[in-house]
Amino acid sequence: MWINGGRIIDPANNRDELSDILIRNGIIQEVMPAGGPVPPGEEVLDATGLWVLPGLIDMHAHLREPGYEYKEDIASGSLAAAAGGITTVVCMANTDPVNDNASVTQYIIQKALSVGLVRVLPVGAMTKGQQGKELSEMGLMKEAGIVGVSDDGRPVENAAIMRSAMEYAATFSLPVISHCEDKNLAATGVMNEGALASELGLTGITPLAEEVMVSRDVLMAQYTGVPVHITHISTKGSLEIIREAKQQGAKVTCDATPHHLLLTEEGVRTYDTNYKMNPPLRNEDHRHALIEGLRMNLIDCIATDHAPHAKDEKDLDFDLAPFGIIGFQTLLPALMKLHLDFDIDFSQILACVTKNPAKILGIDGGELSLGSRADITIFDPEATWTLTEEMIVSKSRNTPFLGWTFTGKVVRTIAEGKIVYSAD
Amino acid sequence: MNWPHKDLIAIADLSCEEIYTILDMSKSFKEISKRDIKKVPALRGKTVVLLFYEASTRTRLSFELAAKRLSADTMALSASGSSFAKGETIMDAAQNVMAMSPDCIVIRYPYAGLPKKLARELPCSIINAGDGAHEHPSQALLDMYSMKEHFGKLEGLHVAIVGDILHSRVARSNVNGLKKVGAQVTVVAPKTLLPVGIETWGVNVSTAFDPVVGEADVIMMLRVQKERIHEQYFSGEREYAYFYGLNKTRVDKMKQGAVIMHPGPMNRGVEITHDAADGTRSIILNQVENGVAVRMTLLYLSLGGNVNVD
Numbered sequence: 001m002w003i004n005g006g007r008i009i010d011p012a013n014n015r016d017e018l019s020d021i022l023i024r025n026g027i028i029q030e031v032m033p034a035g036g037p038v039p040p041g042e043e044v045l046d047a048t049g050l051w052v053l054p055g056l057i058d059m060h061a062h063l064r065e066p067g068y069e070y071k072e073d074i075a076s077g078s079l080a081a082a083a084g085g086i087t088t089v090v091c092m093a094n095t096d097p098v099n100d101n102a103s104v105t106q107y108i109i110q111k112a113l114s115v116g117l118v119r120v121l122p123v124g125a126m127t128k129g130q131q132g133k134e135l136s137e138m139g140l141m142k143e144a145g146i147v148g149v150s151d152d153g154r155p156v157e158n159a160a161i162m163r164s165a166m167e168y169a170a171t172f173s174l175p176v177i178s179h180c181e182d183k184n185l186a187a188t189g190v191m192n193e194g195a196l197a198s199e200l201g202l203t204g205i206t207p208l209a210e211e212v213m214v215s216r217d218v219l220m221a222q223y224t225g226v227p228v229h230i231t232h233i234s235t236k237g238s239l240e241i242i243r244e245a246k247q248q249g250a251k252v253t254c255d256a257t258p259h260h261l262l263l264t265e266e267g268v269r270t271y272d273t274n275y276k277m278n279p280p281l282r283n284e285d286h287r288h289a290l291i292e293g294l295r296m297n298l299i300d301c302i303a304t305d306h307a308p309h310a311k312d313e314k315d316l317d318f319d320l321a322p323f324g325i326i327g328f329q330t331l332l333p334a335l336m337k338l339h340l341d342f343d344i345d346f347s348q349i350l351a352c353v354t355k356n357p358a359k360i361l362g363i364d365g366g367e368l369s370l371g372s373r374a375d376i377t378i379f380d381p382e383a384t385w386t387l388t389e390e391m392i393v394s395k396s397r398n399t400p401f402l403g404w405t406f407t408g409k410v411v412r413t414i415a416e417g418k419i420v421y422s423a424d
Numbered sequence: 425m426n427w428p429h430k431d432l433i434a435i436a437d438l439s440c441e442e443i444y445t446i447l448d449m450s451k452s453f454k455e456i457s458k459r460d461i462k463k464v465p466a467l468r469g470k471t472v473v474l475l476f477y478e479a480s481t482r483t484r485l486s487f488e489l490a491a492k493r494l495s496a497d498t499m500a501l502s503a504s505g506s507s508f509a510k511g512e513t514i515m516d517a518a519q520n521v522m523a524m525s526p527d528c529i530v531i532r533y534p535y536a537g538l539p540k541k542l543a544r545e546l547p548c549s550i551i552n553a554g555d556g557a558h559e560h561p562s563q564a565l566l567d568m569y570s571m572k573e574h575f576g577k578l579e580g581l582h583v584a585i586v587g588d589i590l591h592s593r594v595a596r597s598n599v600n601g602l603k604k605v606g607a608q609v610t611v612v613a614p615k616t617l618l619p620v621g622i623e624t625w626g627v628n629v630s631t632a633f634d635p636v637v638g639e640a641d642v643i644m645m646l647r648v649q650k651e652r653i654h655e656q657y658f659s660g661e662r663e664y665a666y667f668y669g670l671n672k673t674r675v676d677k678m679k680q681g682a683v684i685m686h687p688g689p690m691n692r693g694v695e696i697t698h699d700a701a702d703g704t705r706s707i708i709l710n711q712v713e714n715g716v717a718v719r720m721t722l723l724y725l726s727l728g729g730n731v732n733v734d
Contacts, residue, residue: 194620198621200536201593
């Protein structure tokens, strides 16, 4: 396949120019200045006026299979990812059964292969059943294909077990992904703690619940030398702790979600449960800090925390509805919005969903180099469109971005040389 | 003049003038309850459904009496014994009630936000009788009515609200209302029972009761729930009563002419002793009496009655 005349933006190779790409056998064979002769007989994909990007890597998502197929399954999730220009989905372990052993890992990988759209790379649980008590079989899961360990939404509370889990993970060169939340501090909270929560009569989640655990995990990384990746940070304080740790040379990385970068707690005013997620949306002060953190390269990655929930569950009272929103199909348009609204270099933002997560996870992809996987997303930077429920390919439609008009639209997604999504 | 609101969800949605309209009209409705025949045909043919998904005696009785004295037909549904106990969602229950064409639903609910959602989605009037820790507008209106009845005015009054401000919808509604009518509010509670962001409420905040006791025209005591001890909000009833209870010593220090209020139900011996609750300063039972009149006004206005102030 010959991708003709697009603007190639590839942060891994510092490339931003009009180029042609030749793909054969799922591999990038050639990247050359635009205008070269098309090899005779080659299928041509015209990308004139479009951006050609490395396929996106979403390092934090929930595909819900096995166990919660009514919310999402690997097939519907893969389809949604492809529609969002995501060619690698890293899925969390909070399935039923929990992905804490090689059999579950194999099931997920086999299922994804049979669906055959995007690459699905599972994260294994750090502890058995995500109970925070006994270490999981990380080594066996690694052999089965996990790319990291995390207890995600059920963070390891016991610091001694966290330390062991980190050192055990390092034994198998598995990155540790930490959802930082002190569950006692967060308690029964459902939104950001502050004046708005008090006004609405909803229980708050203090920023401290996150920051206390970020501090702990950063100290652990510094002491043990084991790298830790802090996922979906939401507060100014977390960013500050991470900034200092990075300055001191600690192996600490972090990601933020598009929703924490684009939305604030104000959305909760109507008690719309599509604004209920964990960590909660914070106020403008925190959001602004995150945007500046992105600009300053303190935030390494952007991940969706794609968390599908059925309408019946989300339609409950704000206090009772589950946390989480979907995010695959709005990821790239959200990045575009960050680029346009805050004048942050697009290539820098793109690195947060391509080369940076690839590096942190130690996986291939996220680049358009000779010989690398032909995972490519073709993006129309000019197209404007409005998100409606009908456009959502996920099984669940829980997103606060319904009705938003975005600039920039995924037109083709190519995974290992195969077109897995076409907008038209 | 027509009343511009289909629903009453929060005091925050009312203007100062609208609050006074309700208080003024309640005066004439109060007179009805003093008659021998306590019934007028104002809402004849209208149906009021009382959906009470949380324990309530006073508020439910009060709304029911208010509706009946205006000749509306009433149906009451509570959480236990209803389909709620069988796992039906509240939205399904509300849609089912709606299918029977009520004119008004009065809702009491343990979580914040539902009345607002019902108001948006159902064509009938919704009156919030308390949702979680959000608002309890009819309580604040009857409280303001009682203060105005006693003092002849609201502007310039100094009202101290004492107790579990954090979890109290009564406190939120009263603060919202009293600020609008130009009263001064001081909230008193241990720091653990004060909401984060209280500094944005436009009230005085004190963690000590004693300096406030002699300053306020109205001391409104809030019920403190025993569960809060287990949730580590305070150490126990003994210490709470000592620092935040309204007892004889404190009653004696109150300003001349100052009154005591409580939305009920009271924990006697904890936030209030009998000297305070049953003494000459107490207007607690006036609050209950006025509740019926204020709720008659709210039902009357919400169901299309004309604003009528003499």
